[in-house]
Amino acid sequence: MKTISLNERDVREAVSMREAIDAVRGGFIGLAGGEFEMPTRTALRDGQFLVMSAHHRPTRSAMIKTLSVNFDRAPAIAGSVVWSTLDRLDQLIADAGAVTTLRTGAAVGVATDLLAAPDADRLTLIGAGGQAADQVRAVHTVRPLRHLTIVSTNTRRARSLADTLHAELGGTEIRIATDPSSAVSDAHVVCCATPATSPLFPESALPARVHVNAIGAFRPTMRELPDELLAGSTVIIDELDAVLEESGEIIHALQSGVITEDGLTELGTVLTSAPADHGNRTVFKSVGVAMQDWAIARLLADKFLR
Known part of the structure; x- marks a missing residue:
């Protein structure tokens, strides 16, 4: 029996963003196909302590993640991911912060x-915290970027993020902004990665065609998107039970009557359906589910537990 322990650097060096995207895509398809046993996560102290677990029936493997979240420290996320299987005694333990930001991206x-849109190449990122870099890396992997706008009231943090990303993004033009409303006006893709408790911009600030990702709000008390955007968009979610329990945007919009549960479609369902025209405005709302962590942990296990 052996236990492999991986720190943040180990995780980063072992798994590329392309590998992570492919693994998480397969995980969402498996989730839609009923392959996972996945309880809603346990949240303590209004989400400052989280416990998540997933069992993948076909491989008889499981992942358990425990973490703490504190936006007043850096990094905000700390904890561990444990991967094990019934077929062997070995287990893998990985840094939860690295796994979480990678799988969310x-x-x-x-x-x-x-x-x-297939030709989307302008990204506006709102937030410059721990999740931000992987949001950009993920979008750039599937839609090579020509323009990136980083929006943050903390301009020093935004410039530091821009410096980090500059070498990775090649010739991408990067600029810093402080006003979300003006920054999203010409975006093809918007990524929201903040701990906001009220909408970051009005629906009217967005262009007619845009795709919006919102991953920052993971508790009912948090919101990044306005009701009007959800009402006028195709809304794709990670998992229905999870967003009904935890997504402040979805809960608020349902209570306001501007959307219904029937208007929410899980990502795995869309991935396994025939291609469709989702309209000019699309929203992906994610609170994060344990399957995503399992997908990254399995990649790591395949590389380190041989």
């Missing part, structure tokens, strides 16, 4: 590849 990559 990967889900956005899957959704953007499916929903954004």
Whole structure:
């Protein structure tokens, strides 16, 4: 029996964003096909402590993640991901912060590849925290970017993020902004990665055709998107039970009567359906589900537990 422990650097060096996107895409398809046993996550202290688990029936493997979330520290996410299988005694333990940001970015990559215009190359990213870089990497992987606008009230953090991404994005033009409303006006793709408790911009600020990813709000008290955007868009979610329990945007819009549960479609369902025209405005709302962590953990297990 052996236990492999991986830190953030180990995870980053082992799994590329392309690999992560492919693995998470397969996971969403498996989720739609009933392959997973996946309880709604346990949230303590209003989401500052989280426990998530997933069992993949075909491989007899399971993942359990425990973490703490504190936006007043850096990094905000700390904890561990444990992967094991019934077929062997070995287990893998990986840094939860690296796995979480990577799998969240990967889900956005899957959704953007499916929903954004084929020629989309202008991304507006709102938020410059720990999730931000992988949001950009994921979108760039499926829609090579010519323009990136980073929106943050913390301009020093935004410039640091821009410096980090500059070498990775090649010739992409990067600019810094502080006003979300003006920054989204010419975007092809918008990524929201903030701990906001009220909408970041009005629906009217967006162009007629745009794809929006919202991953920052993961509790009922948090919101990044306005009701009007959800009402006028095709809304794709990661998993119905999860967003009904945890997504402030979805809960608020349902209570306001501007959308119904019938108007919410899980990403896995769209991936396994015939191609469709989803209209000019699409939204991917994700609170994050354990299957995504399992998908990254399985990649790591395949590489390190041989």
